[in-house]
Each structure stands twice: as structure tokens, then as C-alpha cells.
Amino acid sequence: MLHIMRDLPIELINAIVQDISATVDLLHLRSLNRSYRKLVTPRAFSKLHIKNSIQSAQNFRQIIATASLAIHVREVVYDSRDNECFRLLPDNVGKSLSIHSADAVSELEEVLTNAFCGITALPRIESVILNFWPSFLCRESGREVCENPFWFINRQLTLLHAIHHGMKTSRMTTLSLNNVILPTTSYDFVSSLTDSPLSHISVSVVSNAEVSTWSASNNINGSLGALLPPSNPTLKSIVLRSPQGAYHSLATRLSSFYYPSLESLVLENIIFDHTPSFDGVEEFVLRHRDTLQRLELQSCACYVSDSGTNVRQWSTIWQRWAAELTSLTELVVNSGDCRYVLLDADRGYIPHGEVSTLVYEDDTSSLQVFKESIAAGQVAVV
Numbered sequence: 001m002l003h004i005m006r007d008l009p010i011e012l013i014n015a016i017v018q019d020i021s022a023t024v025d026l027l028h029l030r031s032l033n034r035s036y037r038k039l040v041t042p043r044a045f046s047k048l049h050i051k052n053s054i055q056s057a058q059n060f061r062q063i064i065a066t067a068s069l070a071i072h073v074r075e076v077v078y079d080s081r082d083n084e085c086f087r088l089l090p091d092n093v094g095k096s097l098s099i100h101s102a103d104a105v106s107e108l109e110e111v112l113t114n115a116f117c118g119i120t121a122l123p124r125i126e127s128v129i130l131n132f133w134p135s136f137l138c139r140e141s142g143r144e145v146c147e148n149p150f151w152f153i154n155r156q157l158t159l160l161h162a163i164h165h166g167m168k169t170s171r172m173t174t175l176s177l178n179n180v181i182l183p184t185t186s187y188d189f190v191s192s193l194t195d196s197p198l199s200h201i202s203v204s205v206v207s208n209a210e211v212s213t214w215s216a217s218n219n220i221n222g223s224l225g226a227l228l229p230p231s232n233p234t235l236k237s238i239v240l241r242s243p244q245g246a247y248h249s250l251a252t253r254l255s256s257f258y259y260p261s262l263e264s265l266v267l268e269n270i271i272f273d274h275t276p277s278f279d280g281v282e283e284f285v286l287r288h289r290d291t292l293q294r295l296e297l298q299s300c301a302c303y304v305s306d307s308g309t310n311v312r313q314w315s316t317i318w319q320r321w322a323a324e325l326t327s328l329t330e331l332v333v334n335s336g337d338c339r340y341v342l343l344d345a346d347r348g349y350i351p352h353g354e355v356s357t358l359v360y361e362d363d364t365s366s367l368q369v370f371k372e373s374i375a376a377g378q379v380a381v382v
Contacts, residue, residue, distance in 0.1 A: 045072040050115070052079040053137035054104070057111040064118045075127040076119065078159070086179050086244060088134055088149065088210050104138050105151050109158045116162035120169045127174035128163060132156050153181055160227070164189045167197060176202040181211060182222025184251045196229035200237040203227050207245035207269070209348045221249035224270070224281070228257055235259040241298075242269040246341060246349040248303055254284040262288045268298040271341060271349065274305050274312050282317055289324050296332035301341045304352050311340050311352065313359055315366035322370040331374050333367060 050060050060076075063069045119125055134152040138145045147155070163175070164187075175198055182205055208221055224240055224247075238259075248271035255278035265285065273280040285295065304311050321328075339360070340352040 041069070042072045045069050047075040047077065048073055049080055050076065050078045051137060052108070052133065052135070054108050054111050057108070057115045060115045061111070061118060064115070064121045070122050071124060073122045074124050075129070076122075076125065077129045077131070078116075079131045079133055080129070081131065081133060084133070086133065086206070086210075088152070088206065088213065104145070105136070105147070105155070108136055109155055112155075113158055113162045116159060117165050119163070119166035119172065123171070125170060125172045127176070128172055129176040130159055130163065130178065132159075132177075132179040156180065157187070160187065161189050164193055167193060168195075171197060173198060174200045174202075176204075177227060178204040179206055180204065180227065181206050182224070182226045182249070184222045184226070184249075186223070186226050186228075190227055191230055194230050194232070196232055196234060198229055199234055200239075201228065201235065202239035202241070204239075204241045204243060205247050207242045207247055209245045212348055221247070221251065223249055223252045225252060225254045225257055231256065231258045233260050236261050237264040238262065239266040240268070240270060241266070245269060246271055246301065248341075248343075248349060252281070253279045254281065255279045257284065258287055260291060262291050264294040264296075265292060266296040266298070267300055269300065271301050271303045272312075272317070274303045274309070276312070282320075285321065286324055290327060292325060293327055294330040294332075295321075295325070295328060298332075298334045301339055301349075303349075304340050304342050307342060307352070307354055311355055311359065314339055314363040315359075318363070318366040318370045322366075322373050328374055329377065331371060333371075339363065 045063065048060060048063065050056050063073070116128075119128065132152070132155070134147045134149075135144050136147065137143075160177070167175075180203060182203075203224075205224075211221065228238070229235060236259075246269050252273075265288070267281065270281060272282055276282045285292065302312055302314060302317075340355050341349045342352045344350045
């Protein structure tokens with residue numbers, strides 16, 4: 001069979017290569033002969049998957065150091081785990097682990113730091129995706145070791161610092177960060193990167209409920225702007241998501257962020273402040289009225305400070321945006337199960353059950369008017 005594969009016409013070999021996506025299969029083909037190597041190498045190394053292990057990080061470093069391979073890398077994905085649900089472990093998990101596991105964590109962080117600082121050696125890199133999970137593969141035992149929150153947050157900080165160091169001279173244009181615990185203020189290495197090369201950034205945060213479970217506090221919720229690059233004319237697209245549940249932070253400060261080329265903004269499970277301010281999400285959207293073309297809201301809600309306070313209606317927000325977002329050409333809105341939420345000391349953010357039917361009807365009517373005003377321009381509304 002291998003003999004037949006080696007003797008196939010070059011056109012058929014190329015067709016076979018284009019039909020194969022599994023990296024393992026591509027590497028097997030690459031080992032057959034020079035013809036296969038030449039055709040397969042660009043495809044096999046265009047997208048690199050790095051596991052959360054020392055060996056995988058070392059392999060990544062070797063590829064970076066090999067110019068004939070590094071030139072083909074366009075996307076790097078760290079610790080992708082299909083169909084796995086994120087869950088932070090209780091604070092007491094990991095404290096009883098052996099000193100060998102602690103040493104392995106330190107070694108893993110060092111190798112990962114060196115690897116991601118080295119993305120500057122990838123001349124065609126376009127995209128980096130960092131997925132953070134509270135566990136790693138131990139090289140000695142081969143088993144998965146659960147991390148306590150300190151290890152998890154420290155590794156997150158280490159990798160974020162490394163990738164921002166690499167971005168100083170890298171050509172990458174897309175950065176996606178998943179399962180992030182946001183700090184209350186921006187890291188210095190983020191705020192100092194004034195010449196960010198990014199045109200797209202996506203940040204998927206750990207929900208308030210998840211953070212509260214292991215921290216025993218409802219107040220450890222960092223700013224939504226903590227990982228956004230400083231204001232610059234390059235950024236065109238922002239995604240801020242909290243896929244596991246609602247996210248709200250009184251520490252959010254967005255007033256200093258303005259991107260004159262921003263065209264698309266996606267918000268998922270983000271809670272809007274009760275009172276609009278220059279630091280809030282509502283004003284951040286309006287600040288980009290001249291360029292914003294696409295706006296998507298998935299299961300967002302308005303925060304109500306207490307049950308005796310009048311809600312800030314969505315209808316007010318829809319009316320403001322309809323009047324001022326004159327460049328908008330596409331609006332996607334999914335209201336989800338609740339539109340107004342309260343902060344309960346024990347249960348976290350919960351639906352506000354004392355909102356009248358008239359309020360919801362007013363919200364729905366105002367949203368429809370907003371959609372119709374956009375549709376009148378023959379644009380996409382979902």
C-alpha cells in the first residue's frame with residue numbers, strides 16, 4: 001500500500017492531501033517521500049495545536065526554531081478540549097498534591113512562557129487562541145492533574161504576559177481568550193501595548209457564579225476592559241462573552257477605550273449597569289456610533305440594585321441606540337430567559353420577578369421599532 005502511495009501522480013497526491021484534515025494522517029503522508037513532504041508540510045503546520053503539557057510545549061518550541069516549518073504557521077491553538085464543560089475546582093483541591101506536581105506546574109509555566117514569547121519567529125502568524133482549563137497533563141505519571149485556583153490564575157497570567165510580549169513584533173491580527181478570570185484592573189503589559197496589531201479580539205470570561213463558588217465571594221469580578229488593547233485605529237471587531245452564565249462587574253471601566261475603526265461588537269450574558277455612565281457598556285456602544293455596523297446581544301440583562309428601585313428599561317436603551325447608531329447595518333438580539341436581574345447574596349444574579357408586563361411590552365415594542373428603523377435601510381436584522 002505504501003509503495004502504491006509513493007508512486008501516485010503528483011496531481012493525485014495533491015488531491016489526496018487537500019482532502020485530509022487530521023494532523024496525524026498528514027504527518028504520516030509527509031513521511032513517505034520528498035514529494036509528499038513538499039505538498040503536505042504547508043497544510044500540516046498551518047495550524048498548531050498545543051496541549052497543556054511540557055512535551056507539547058517543547059514540540060512547539062522546536063517547530064518555531066525550524067525556519068522551514070515556522071514559515072507555514074498561521075494559527076496557534078492552546079489547550080483545545082472539545083465537548084468539555086469548564087468548571088473551576090474548589091479551593092481545597094490541589095493543596096494536597098505532591099511537591100512533584102508543584103514542580104511540574106513551575107516547569108510547565110516556564111516552557112509555555114518561552115514558547116509563546118517565541119511567536120515573533122512565526123512570520124505568517126495570524127491568529128492565536130488560548131483556552132484555559134484548571135488541569136494539566138503530568139509528564140511523569142501521564143495523568144491529568146487538577147490545579148487549585150492559585151495555579152490556574154498564575155498560569156493564565158503567565159501566558160497572557162508571554163503572548164503580549166510576542167505581540168510587540170508579531171503580525172498576528174486575531175487573539176481569542178477563553179475561560180478567563182478577569183483582573184480588577186488592566187495588566188501593565190496590556191495597557192502598555194499601544195501599537196497592538198490586533199484587528200479582532202474575543203474574550204470569554206468565567207461567569208460570576210463560577211468565580212463565586214470557589215472564592216466564596218460575590219465581589220471578585222474583574223473589569224470587562226481589563227484585557228482590551230489600548231485605544232487604537234486597528235481594532236475592528238470585539239467579542240465579550242460569558243458562556244457559563246451572567247457576568248457583571250462594578251469594576252468595569254470602559255471610558256478610556258475608543259476604537260475609531262470598530263465595526264462589530266458581540267456581547268453574551270453581559271449585565272448592563274443600572275445607571276448609564278461613561279465607564280459602562282451602554283456608553284461604550286454609543287461611543288462607536290460612527291463606525292459600528294454590526295451589534296449582537298445574546299442573553300444580556302439590565303442590573304437592578306434592589307427590589308425597591310425602578311428598573312432602567314431596555315426600551316430606553318433601544319430608543320437611544322435607534323436614534324444614535326446611524327451606521328448600524330445588522331442587529332442580532334436574543335433576550336434570553338431574563339431581561340432584568342438582582343444580586344442575591346447567596347444565589348448570585350437572579351431574575352428580577354417584580355417587573356410589570358407593561359415594561360416587557362414596552363421593551364418589545366421599542367426593540368421592534370429599532371429593528372424596523374434598521375430594516376428600512378435594507379440591512380440584516382435577526
